[in-house]
Amino acid sequence: MYNNIYMIVAATEKSRAIGIDGQMLYHLPEELKYFKETTDGHTIVCGRRTYHTFNKKPLPNRKNIVLTRSNEKFENAYTMNSKEEVLDYAENHPEELIFIVGGDNVYSQFINHAKRLYVTEIEENFPALADSFFPRFDPDDYTVISESKSHKNEDNISYKYVVYEKK
Numbered sequence: 681m682y683n684n685i686y687m688i689v690a691a692t693e694k695s696r697a698i699g700i701d702g703q704m705l706y707h708l709p710e711e712l713k714y715f716k717e718t719t720d721g722h723t724i725v726c727g728r729r730t731y732h733t734f735n736k737k738p739l740p741n742r743k744n745i746v747l748t749r750s751n752e753k754f755e756n757a758y759t760m761n762s763k764e765e766v767l768d769y770a771e772n773h774p775e776e777l778i779f780i781v782g783g784d785n786v787y788s789q790f791i792n793h794a795k796r797l798y799v800t801e802i803e804e805n806f807p808a809l810a811d812s813f814f815p816r817f818d819p820d821d822y823t824v825i826s827e828s829k830s831h832k833n834e835d836n837i838s839y840k841y842v843v844y845e846k847k
């Protein structure tokens with residue numbers, strides 16, 4: 681586990697769904713603000729497919745690192761070619777907070793290395809139609825260090841912000 685690796689995700693509470701057809705599942709404008717405030721000024725790491733959802737532009741005021749096994753280069757973003765390269769980077773930059781921001785594939789590889797999980801838990805009355813998921817984790821391995829009140833978006837979808845810290 682790395683004290684300076686965190687994860688941030690918006691997932692449905694039961695099936696842990698996070699996306700479909702390369703896109704997010706819900707329109708949660710306030711949640712995007714929360715994401716921005718939480719990651720602002722820090723380093724983010726994402727898979728190549730998630731990076732493409734940013735319209736190929738890095739997220740501002742954050743060091744953007746894109747994971748790819750190809751030779752593709754991204755303007756104004758750093759590229760890394762393996763999980764180990766990211767872990768070495770984290771070890772050599774203890775002063776930086778590194779947020780893993782998805783997607784599915786990348787969350788699965790890093791969940792056991794992350795100290796904190798910033799999870800936006802979205803109410804789910806029936807299983808969401810999705811093809812990308814956040815990995816399941818054992819809540820007993822974590823302490824909940826904060827939990828917000830419930831918020832609603834314009835479509836009456838309820839969600840809350842929960843922060844888990846690895847014990």
Ligand SMILES: NC(=O)c1ccc[n+]([C@@H]2O[C@H](COP(=O)([O-])OP(=O)(O)OC[C@H]3O[C@@H](n4cnc5c(N)ncnc54)[C@H](OP(=O)(O)O)[C@@H]3O)[C@@H](O)[C@H]2O)c1
Pocket residue numbers: 688689690691697698699700701702703704705726727728729730731733747748749750760761762763781782783784785786787789812
């Ligand atoms: N709800 C949320 O909070 C949230 C957040 C982020 C993403 N998402 C959703 O997640 C979905 C995308 O997830 P995904 O799993 O399909 O794609 P992804 O994780 O974004 O990207 C996968 C790509 O990342 C690269 N990669 C992954 N692991 C690597 C490694 N160890 N070394 C080098 N390169 C590596 C590979 O790129 P190459 O193919 O170029 O080699 C791989 O094809 C979308 O639906 C998106 O909307 C949701």
